[in-house]
Amino acid sequence: MRRFSSWLNRNRRLVVALLLCAAAGIAVQQLTPAPAHTVTALATARDLAAGTALSGNEVVPVKVPPGMVPSGAVADVSSIQGKQLAAPLRKGQLISDTQLLGPGLLAGTKPGSAAVPLRMADPSSIQLVAPGQLVNIVMTNGTDFGKTAESQVLAAAVPVLWTSGQGGQTGQWLGTGETEGLIVVAADPDQARRLAGSSTQGKLFFVLVGSPG
Template sequence: MRSGRLWFARHRRPILVMLMLLAVWFTVRAAGPASPTMVRVMVASQDLSAGRRLSSGDLEVASWPAGLAPSGRLSADPAGQVLAAPVREGEALTDARLLGPGLLRGLPAGTVAVPVRLTDPGSAALVRAGDHVDVIAGTASTWSADEAGGSSRSSPATIERPARNALVLAVSGHTRAVGGETGGGVGLGAVGGGVTTGDDDALAGLLVLAVQAGEADRLAGAVTGASVSVVVLP
């Protein structure tokens, strides 16, 4: 008993110091930030090009802190939808990256997205998402004969700008591969100067423009049957 008291007296100071350190450690631990809430986020499993039609293999599910997860993140598999802009490996995919209503987020009320196909699909490679363009619609002069009386009439060539200062939301397209062949080869980029594999001919030369609803009908009518090009504004 006496030896125990002597041992405690001899080691009392280090024991008290150790107990104080433990008390400080528990206090700091209790006051520290709690573990963040994690959420599931769909991210690109590889670099993806603009105009790519997504497949399930293009994406994977990652766990992100809720405070870092972007708004508009996808909750369902977007397989079959088309990318409006390039996406880097590991980047979270949101609705604003897809052709669809998300492209109009943050734009003025009354803005609609209108697809316009350029007559020369290759010129789409010179346009980037975020550019402002004027749409040029041209028709050639025509001549027709009156079947009944032999008279004829001609229609003059026309050039008009059915949309001015339109914001380019997305550029998709089938590009020409290195070596001159079209198909799966890598060519000039569509959106943002990235690369695209041109995986869908239906998207060749297609721009998606943001215009006011009142301008959309005029634009659609003007480009029907016309030669369509754009002027990129400074």
């Protein structure tokens, strides 16, 4: 015991330093947060244009906190193989079903809404509209020469979901490979009923409108 006391007296500073180091280590351990929980999601590997057919070359898996993952996010490359983007994406953006051609485009719309494809009489006008914009769909009936054409609004302030101006092919989703002049709008049941087959009854045009006041 006397030897230990003598050693302690000679090495008092060393002992104090060791105790301080131990205390600091315990404090750091207590203050260090636990490793954050993450989940895997798919993000774009580079800037991608609308209409791009996705494969493993266009996406990369990333680890992100669960709170940053949007509803409908994609985590498996095989589930999006060959599917096309409905809108352009920047490098690093997480991919979800709302960004792909298909039923996911209707996410957030009113219950019962339908995605209605329409062929415009003037295909070049498609370049003036983009997904998310609101349009009135107007049908003009052809008349005899010298008589004024009659027009009627079939659907007012419907959101555009997709346009052929974005490029790519619609494939099986729309059941046709002829996309020139096509736009797809979200319509409620009454609007969808009026729009169905309207392109065979007259010429269709769209009018850009603002949000209802």
